[in-house]
Amino acid sequence: MAARKSCTHLTWSQAKANGGDSMGIGVKKKKGEKPKKLGQTEKIIAKQLGISKEQKHKDRSFVKQEKRLEDKLSLIAEKRAEERRQQLQIPKIKPHEQAQTKMSELAHHQAEIRTAPTKYFSLARSENNQGRDLSELQMICQCKEMQLSELMALEAIFADTDEYLVAESSELESLQKKLEAYQADEENESTLRSLVNHPPISILLQLTIPCEPQIMTEDGCELITSLLLRVTFPPTYPLVAESTESSPHFEVVYFMCADNLDEVNADKPIESMAFLDEVQLLESLQKECQLLLPDLAVYEVGVTWMFENLANFLSLNTRTTQGLLQAKRGEHSAG
Numbered sequence: 001m002a003a004r005k006s007c008t009h010l011t012w013s014q015a016k017a018n019g020g021d022s023m024g025i026g027v028k029k030k031k032g033e034k035p036k037k038l039g040q041t042e043k044i045i046a047k048q049l050g051i052s053k054e055q056k057h058k059d060r061s062f063v064k065q066e067k068r069l070e071d072k073l074s075l076i077a078e079k080r081a082e083e084r085r086q087q088l089q090i091p092k093i094k095p096h097e098q099a100q101t102k103m104s105e106l107a108h109h110q111a112e113i114r115t116a117p118t119k120y121f122s123l124a125r126s127e128n129n130q131g132r133d134l135s136e137l138q139m140i141c142q143c144k145e146m147q148l149s150e151l152m153a154l155e156a157i158f159a160d161t162d163e164y165l166v167a168e169s170s171e172l173e174s175l176q177k178k179l180e181a182y183q184a185d186e187e188n189e190s191t192l193r194s195l196v197n198h199p200p201i202s203i204l205l206q207l208t209i210p211c212e213p214q215i216m217t218e219d220g221c222e223l224i225t226s227l228l229l230r231v232t233f234p235p236t237y238p239l240v241a242e243s244t245e246s247s248p249h250f251e252v253v254y255f256m257c258a259d260n261l262d263e264v265n266a267d268k269p270i271e272s273m274a275f276l277d278e279v280q281l282l283e284s285l286q287k288e289c290q291l292l293l294p295d296l297a298v299y300e301v302g303v304t305w306m307f308e309n310l311a312n313f314l315s316l317n318t319r320t321t322q323g324l325l326q327a328k329r330g331e332h333s334a335g
Contacts (some may be wrong), residue, residue: 006066024095053084095258099226100208106254107204107228137192138335139236147201148179150296154203158300166234167230174198180257201233204253205302211257211274211311221259223273225310231298241293246297250285252278257314268331274314298318 132140151166158164166172170250178195185191207227240246257274264270288295288305 002196017174032063068105090152091205092263094260094263095256096226096260098226098270099256102227103228103254103256104204105205107162107165110204110228110230110253113167114169133194134187134189134192136191137202138179138186139197139239140196141179141186141192143236143239144175144195144198145179145182146238146296147231148175150298151203153296154299163206164210165204165206169199170201171199172201195283196235200235203231203298205229205231207303207306208309209310211314222261223257224257224260224272225314226254226258227252227310229302229306231302233298238292238296240296241290244286244290245295247289248302249288250282252276252281271317273317275317276333277313277315281310284309 005140057136086299087308093240155166175195175198178191178198181191205228207225207229209225209227211223211225230253232249232251234245234247236243237248238246255272255276256280257272257276258270258272259273285301285305288301292300
């Protein structure tokens with residue numbers, strides 16, 4: 001009875017102390033003792049209940065990176081939208097029409113220059129005519145008369161246009177008065193020398209020449225050349241055929257080759273779609289004139305021959321033409 005009583009009548013503190021050892025509850029860890037490792041089940045439960053501090057830090061960094069990327073993309077989108085708005089506000093122009101305008105402006109500016117281009121023809125200077133006999137002076141006066149007739153023919157051909165301009169340095173009114181005096185008295189040496197010493201005639205031709213290489217026309221381009229040509233008549237043109245100094249002097253003042261169908265922003269600089277071999281062209285013009293002398297040659301060579309042969313002196317600007325062709329192909333595919 002005594003033994004039974006001792007087993008069944010335990011105090012609460014004794015029972016708690018005895019049970020704690022077996023269940024692991026209430027057992028204090030000793031200093032320096034390692035924590036008990038979790039089993040697989042405990043690890044799964046811990047994962048479901050919460051995220052580790054390291055993972056939380058990584059997640060916060062990822063959110064910040066995403067925010068920065070979104071801000072950057074937003075700025076890029078706003079910049080592009082602003083560029084599109086500005087492009088819509090910029091007017092469109094045709095490079096060919098702009099080239100025509102510039103050529104016309106240059107032609108009128110050149111026509112207003114009063115200084116005669118006598119540096120090419122020493123024969124027109126009075127000091128070089130003092131030793132000439134009467135027959136030589138009369139021959140030069142006849143040349144001046146033929147030159148004025150050619151101007152009248154050109155004026156009729158280019159009537160009601162500004163494609164043909166006579167430079168003010170030619171002093172046409174004074175030339176006509178001197179010619180009238182010469183026609184009234186062809187033996188008057190003073191009149192002859194006055195006419196011979198007159199400044200050389202200089203004209204400006206604004207030529208718009210279609211020039212369409214086959215490689216370009218296949219892609220829907222229409223190349224147009226704008227060419228401003230200055231022509232100066234030497235005193236012995238056209239009667240002295242054996243001298244190269246008697247051929248009209250040609251000078252290219254302006255050249256531009258553009259696509260007649262192209263449109264660009266007005267603020268975009270325009271480049272020529274072809275290069276001109278100016279040296280070869282001018283040499284060929286002089287040779288062609290030599291073949292026609294002593295007949296009048298300015299219109300036949302400077303206009304007719306030029307329209308037929310200018311393309312032979314052009315080479316495509318591959319950089320500008322390739323860009324244009326790519327743009328046109330893109331338009332076709334989008335359509």
